[in-house]
Amino acid sequence: MEKRVVFRSAWLPYALVAPQIAITLVFFFWPAAQALWYSFQLQDAFGLKTQFVGLQNFVTLFKDENYLASFRVTAVFSVLVAVIGLAAALVLALMADRVVRGAMGYKTLLIWPYAVAPAVAGVLYAFLFAPSIGIVTYALRRWFGIEWNWLLDGEQAMLLVVMAAVWNHVSYNFVFFLAGLQAIPRSLIEAAAIDGAGPARRFWTVVFPLLSPTTFFLLVINVVYAFFGTFGLIDATTQGGPGQDTQILVYKVYHDGVKAADLGGSSAQSVILMLIVIALTVAQFRFIERRVQY
Amino acid sequence: MRLKRIAAIMAAGMLCAPLAQAQIEIQWWHSMGGQLGEALNELANKFNAEQKDYRIVTSYKGSYPESMTAAIAAFRAGQAPHLLQVFEVGTATMMAAKGAVKPVYQLMKEQGEPFDPKAYLPTVTGYYSDAQGNMLSLPFNSSTALFYIDRNKFKQAGLKPEPPRTWKELIAAAEKMKAAGQNCVYTTGWPSWVHVENFSAWHNLPIGTKQNGMAGLDTQFTINSPAHVKHVEMLADMAKRGLFTYAGRTNQADSRFASGECAMATISAGALGNIIKTGKTDWQISVLPYHDDVKGAPQNSVIGGASLWVMSGRKPEEYKGVAKFMSFLSRPEVQMDWHVKTGYVPITLAAFELTKKSGFYDKNPGRDMAVRQLTNKAPTENSKGLRFGNFVQGRTVIEEELEAAFAGRKTAKAALDDAVKRGNEILRQFEAANK
Numbered sequence: 001m002e003k004r005v006v007f008r009s010a011w012l013p014y015a016l017v018a019p020q021i022a023i024t025l026v027f028f029f030w031p032a033a034q035a036l037w038y039s040f041q042l043q044d045a046f047g048l049k050t051q052f053v054g055l056q057n058f059v060t061l062f063k064d065e066n067y068l069a070s071f072r073v074t075a076v077f078s079v080l081v082a083v084i085g086l087a088a089a090l091v092l093a094l095m096a097d098r099v100v101r102g103a104m105g106y107k108t109l110l111i112w113p114y115a116v117a118p119a120v121a122g123v124l125y126a127f128l129f130a131p132s133i134g135i136v137t138y139a140l141r142r143w144f145g146i147e148w149n150w151l152l153d154g155e156q157a158m159l160l161v162v163m164a165a166v167w168n169h170v171s172y173n174f175v176f177f178l179a180g181l182q183a184i185p186r187s188l189i190e191a192a193a194i195d196g197a198g199p200a201r202r203f204w205t206v207v208f209p210l211l212s213p214t215t216f217f218l219l220v221i222n223v224v225y226a227f228f229g230t231f232g233l234i235d236a237t238t239q240g241g242p243g244q245d246t247q248i249l250v251y252k253v254y255h256d257g258v259k260a261a262d263l264g265g266s267s268a269q270s271v272i273l274m275l276i277v278i279a280l281t282v283a284q285f286r287f288i289e290r291r292v293q294y
Numbered sequence: 295m296r297l298k299r300i301a302a303i304m305a306a307g308m309l310c311a312p313l314a315q316a317q318i319e320i321q322w323w324h325s326m327g328g329q330l331g332e333a334l335n336e337l338a339n340k341f342n343a344e345q346k347d348y349r350i351v352t353s354y355k356g357s358y359p360e361s362m363t364a365a366i367a368a369f370r371a372g373q374a375p376h377l378l379q380v381f382e383v384g385t386a387t388m389m390a391a392k393g394a395v396k397p398v399y400q401l402m403k404e405q406g407e408p409f410d411p412k413a414y415l416p417t418v419t420g421y422y423s424d425a426q427g428n429m430l431s432l433p434f435n436s437s438t439a440l441f442y443i444d445r446n447k448f449k450q451a452g453l454k455p456e457p458p459r460t461w462k463e464l465i466a467a468a469e470k471m472k473a474a475g476q477n478c479v480y481t482t483g484w485p486s487w488v489h490v491e492n493f494s495a496w497h498n499l500p501i502g503t504k505q506n507g508m509a510g511l512d513t514q515f516t517i518n519s520p521a522h523v524k525h526v527e528m529l530a531d532m533a534k535r536g537l538f539t540y541a542g543r544t545n546q547a548d549s550r551f552a553s554g555e556c557a558m559a560t561i562s563a564g565a566l567g568n569i570i571k572t573g574k575t576d577w578q579i580s581v582l583p584y585h586d587d588v589k590g591a592p593q594n595s596v597i598g599g600a601s602l603w604v605m606s607g608r609k610p611e612e613y614k615g616v617a618k619f620m621s622f623l624s625r626p627e628v629q630m631d632w633h634v635k636t637g638y639v640p641i642t643l644a645a646f647e648l649t650k651k652s653g654f655y656d657k658n659p660g661r662d663m664a665v666r667q668l669t670n671k672a673p674t675e676n677s678k679g680l681r682f683g684n685f686v687q688g689r690t691v692i693e694e695e696l697e698a699a700f701a702g703r704k705t706a707k708a709a710l711d712d713a714v715k716r717g718n719e720i721l722r723q724f725e726a727a728n729k
Contacts, residue, residue, distance in 0.1 A: 261366055
């Protein structure tokens with residue numbers, strides 16, 4: 001049976017989508033086109049002198065081995081944020097789903113961190129883990145004998161920003177997983193239980209496959225978050241350091257464009273970043289979505 | 295279209311409001327937060343109170359890079375403020391933006407305001423003047439890197455509470471304190487500013503060719519000289535032995551010294567207010583340590599902080615007010631007030647003399663150390679300042695490479711070679727964009 005609603009009016013549907021289209025045009029396509037245009041230019045900070053330089057900004061970038069190293073950092077960061085973020089949220093959602101008493105309270109508490117802006121999350125973590133005054137730093141040294149100094153230790157710095165990013169985004173993932181879990185018909189799980197499947201088996205053969213659309217959606221969202229949404233957090237904690245160990249691509253775009261007023265170079269980086277995310281999203285839809293069961 | 299109309303109505307509304315008072319408003323965008331912001335507003339209020347024709351309107355626009363970015367965006371939209379506070383690393387960018395800024399010497403001449411560059415400290419004038427010696431911006435808040443020690447920590451380690459004068463003495467003291475159980479012995483703020491820029495000037499070594507970039511955009515970094523390498527090697531070695539605790543790229547070291555965690559620190563003169571307020575240390579200020587095997591050291595240090603730039607495209611009568619305000623800011627008593635309240639350096643010699651006469655330095659020993667260090671000797675080509683295009687990026691590069699050396703991931707030589715190579719690429723880019 002056809003469920004679609006058909007508009008009689010010729011213009012009404014267009015009028016209804018117009019605001020959405022206008023917003024997308026103004027806030028996405030227009031800046032994206034400008035970034036593309038600027039990426040072919042060499043300009044002083046005030047825009048007084050502009051030269052068209054073709055692909056020179058891109059050539060400069062790809063000749064810079066530090067820029068190339070930033071790709072590796074971004075890959076490590078995104079994979080860690082997406083995998084840990086999804087796994088942690090799934091475990092939390094499974095547990096919250098089983099709770100009988102005070103379920104509302106747990107859920108509210110778990111959703112809370114999402115209300116914290118990434119930059120604030122960054123400041124919070126920077127304080128907790130500060131090399132000299134952080135509470136966690138003190139605990140690590142006192143009870144575990146771990147010297148915690150992410151100002152010079154690149155791996156610890158990466159760990160710090162990954163933790164902060166995951167913590168900040170885990171609630172978002174949690175909400176979707178919880179909704180996904182609650183949409184799974186009880187009868188399927190009960191049937192599997194009657195057939196003698198234990199909890200682990202029930203999860204892997206019934207629950208997880210049925211959650212795959214949610215997981216896939218979240219994977220795309222989390223990768224985009226790790227790529228674009230985290231520069232505030234990095235600016236508030238490591239600022240890309242030590243060295244360039246936590247300098248992800250978007251942070252370099254922000255640093256070069258906003259802080260150093262290098263519009264051409266920064267725009268070229270945005271264009272590259274845009275292409276990467278488009279490619280990744282297409283790849284995810286083509287290769288991973290095949291294994292998703294709707 | 296509608297948006298434009300609304301904007302037009304709003305703009306008309308805003309235009310009508312000040313007509314009633316016929317006072318000319320002068321916009322001043324700055325980056326002084328907290329206690330510094332209050333001191334800045336007091337300056338503006340004082341000027342507003344003593345005359346009727348002009349009104350200085352101050353707006354805090356966030357950190358230095360943020361307010362500079364805001365002003366650049368405003369300029370592009372034709373809405374630039376009259377006055378903009380720009381940090382020292384943005385100097386080359388502002389200087390190259392001919393057409394966007396109005397040089398201060400030119401403004402003062404046009405408006406017939408008395409203005410003598412010789413009245414200012416030479417290291418301060420040098421930093422903000424072009425190759426012909428014309429002052430392009432008005433120095434406002436200037437600081438320099440100083441050496442702080444906590445006398446308590448020295449006594450606890452059985453040392454005489456005297457600031458070490460050379461790096462050799464510093465290391466000897468550091469070893470004793472470390473052996474006595476002091477965890478953080480020495481730390482530093484602003485690694486590039488202290489250990490590359492000020493280190494070079496203090497030892498009369500060039501940071502770059504072409505008079506540290508002052509004589510032309512075709513400058514190149516020279517911070518991988520044997521003396522530079524030796525200094526960074528020494529710091530890396532100190533870090534390895536636990537004698538040097540790295541605190542971060544900006545002012546994080548201030549609080550680590552102020553809280554009593556670290557025994558010695560090379561940080562900004564502007565950190566003193568905080569150290570006094572925290573009150574946990576028996577602090578003493580001294581000049582920066584030096585290497586006694588480098589000929590001519592110690593020379594003089596370079597400044598940090600910010601200066602005021604006048605943006606172009608405003609009406610002549612408004613510039614009249616800007617010029618009057620600049621004369622006001624350069625008055626000895628105004629300068630002294632600012633110096634005493636904030637810890638920044640008095641930028642004119644007259645203000646320094648006035649503060650001396652007032653007995654402030656006798657009551658507050660060490661507060662004249664910054665001026666004494668800046669004027670230790672007549673500045674040379676290597677020590678009068680520096681001017682590198684896109685130095686916001688350049689400094690980041692230097693800091694990244696220093697971190698690699700401190701963490702032991704690169705040798706000092708390799709790190710500084712890479713800093714020079716990467717830094718020069720940024721300079722070439724800037725040169726090409728400002729041909």
